[in-house]
Amino acid sequence: MADDLQPVEAALTALLDGVAPLAAETVPLAVAGGRVLAKSVTACLDVPPFDNSAMDGYALHHRDAGKWLAVSQRIAAGQSAQQLQPGSCARIFTGGEIPPGADCVVMQERVQERVELDGERALMPTDIPAGDNLRRRGRDVSAGDVLLEAGQTLNPAALGHLAGQGITEVSVTRRPRVALLSTGDEVIDPGQPLAAGQIYNSNRPMLRQLLEQFGAEVVLAERVADDFDATCRCLADAAARADVVVTTGGVSVGEEDHVKAALTQLGELDLWRLAMRPGKPLALGRLPRTDDSTARFVGLPGNPVSSFVGAWLFLRPLTGALLGCPALNELPRLRARAEFATTTQARQHYMRVALDFTAEGIGARAFRDQNSGVLSSCIQADALAVIPAHSEVRQGDEIDCLWLQ
Ligand SMILES: Nc1nc2c(c(=O)[nH]1)N[C@H]1C(S)=C(S)[C@@H](COP(=O)(O)OP(=O)(O)OC[C@H]3O[C@@H](n4cnc5c(N)ncnc54)[C@H](O)[C@@H]3O)O[C@H]1N2
Numbered sequence: 001m002a003d004d005l006q007p008v009e010a011a012l013t014a015l016l017d018g019v020a021p022l023a024a025e026t027v028p029l030a031v032a033g034g035r036v037l038a039k040s041v042t043a044c045l046d047v048p049p050f051d052n053s054a055m056d057g058y059a060l061h062h063r064d065a066g067k068w069l070a071v072s073q074r075i076a077a078g079q080s081a082q083q084l085q086p087g088s089c090a091r092i093f094t095g096g097e098i099p100p101g102a103d104c105v106v107m108q109e110r111v112q113e114r115v116e117l118d119g120e121r122a123l124m125p126t127d128i129p130a131g132d133n134l135r136r137r138g139r140d141v142s143a144g145d146v147l148l149e150a151g152q153t154l155n156p157a158a159l160g161h162l163a164g165q166g167i168t169e170v171s172v173t174r175r176p177r178v179a180l181l182s183t184g185d186e187v188i189d190p191g192q193p194l195a196a197g198q199i200y201n202s203n204r205p206m207l208r209q210l211l212e213q214f215g216a217e218v219v220l221a222e223r224v225a226d227d228f229d230a231t232c233r234c235l236a237d238a239a240a241r242a243d244v245v246v247t248t249g250g251v252s253v254g255e256e257d258h259v260k261a262a263l264t265q266l267g268e269l270d271l272w273r274l275a276m277r278p279g280k281p282l283a284l285g286r287l288p289r290t291d292d293s294t295a296r297f298v299g300l301p302g303n304p305v306s307s308f309v310g311a312w313l314f315l316r317p318l319t320g321a322l323l324g325c326p327a328l329n330e331l332p333r334l335r336a337r338a339e340f341a342t343t344t345q346a347r348q349h350y351m352r353v354a355l356d357f358t359a360e361g362i363g364a365r366a367f368r369d370q371n372s373g374v375l376s377s378c379i380q381a382d383a384l385a386v387i388p389a390h391s392e393v394r395q396g397d398e399i400d401c402l403w404l405q
């Protein structure tokens with residue numbers, strides 16, 4: 001590897017080494033959306049809990065197809081059904097319980113009705129197979145089945161599935177707590193006037209949103225002065241309060257870059273300088289806490305695009321490992337047709353691309369300016385096109401992309 005840069009895969013392995021899921025906590029189902037299940041959930045009920053009708057119509061036994069039948073009961077959804085009298089049918093509504101003795105439902109549009117002195121009658125069509133328009137008990141879930149596996153993110157359908165069991169509380173992994181420290185004396189917060197040489201902090205809101213999207217909670221967001229002692233104090237304080245300490249900037253080689261030195265003083269620098277573009281000076285490590293545990297450290301380069309790419313490649317899997325959510329460990333990969341040409345040198349390039357889904361396949365359009373300071377390149381980015389080191393891509397070539405989701 002040129003210039004002793006570390007491969008991204010090795011850095012990921014080092015980052016995730018020894019990371020275990022955080023403790024579980026119980027939360028009401030009403031606020032559990034987006035959380036990750038700490039334990040598998042076993043179904044205690046069949047869903048649906050009883051055979052029911054898929055249509056508004058008539059329940060009957062299929063041997064009575066083609067006959068005029070007396071309507072012997074009326075079953076609305078929510079009512080319990082009685083045994084069906086032989087040779088009769090039941091008026092039934094969608095979701096209504098199928099009466100014992102019936103084995104199919106015919107929709108009302110196919111039935112002719114008439115009212116006689118002794119009650120209603122209905123003429124059934126001739127072709128009604130047994131089981132027609134029936135939703136069998138347990139068709140979706142059987143009691144005793146694993147309803148949801150540990151590690152499942154509670155998306156809308158998973159929440160619905162839990163509610164379908166009558167569940168009101170759920171055990172989820174605690175959200176990873178992240179401290180977000182912005183270095184750089186030139187970086188100031190929006191809301192203040194911008195003096196010469198200063199720049200507003202773009203990384204903080206971007207990273208906060210990304211971290212929350214991955215499932216973490218930002219518990220601390222502060223600025224750190226470009227000073228060794230101040231950096232040490234901030235890192236120690238952040239490690240005491242968070243599971244993950246993320247810094248932006250200050251990881252390059254200039255004498256104002258104090259983050260690595262402070263990390264080495266307080267904890268361990270596991271890895272620095274990766275064979276990736278953008279994001280070369282990314283630093284990974286650990287910070288000790290007073291209770292003998294360690295906080296993980298991710299030092300993202302200050303350039304906003306380097307921070308953006310570093311967050312997707314490193315903070316997403318780290319959050320996933322702390323949540324016990326394997327789906328976050330690797331970004332989904334897809335093959336696409338390059339709608340651009342490029343060459344790479346010693347670093348693997350993660351180009352921001354928009355994806356076009358067409359009948360001919362997937363096209364990857366690269367933003368025109370791929371410089372690591374050009375945050376516009378990330379706004380419409382659907383994916384990162386992964387262009388290996390020392391390679392050439394021509395327009396129309398098939399390339400690997402990591403889908404940003
Ligand atoms: N002599 C060398 N210089 C640099 C090298 C190198 O190998 N040798 N690597 C370059 C690369 S690649 C990167 S990436 C940057 C990263 O440096 P740092 O992580 O130390 O970042 P800073 O110098 O603090 O900032 C870089 C750039 O980004 C702006 N910045 C920082 N924080 C924010 C923020 N929160 N919001 C908006 N913009 C931010 C900062 O003003 C700088 O312009 O180093 C190269 N140099």
Ligand code: MOO
Pocket residue numbers: 276277278279280281301303305306372373
């Ligand atoms: O690695 Mo830096 O992020 O290319 O500019």
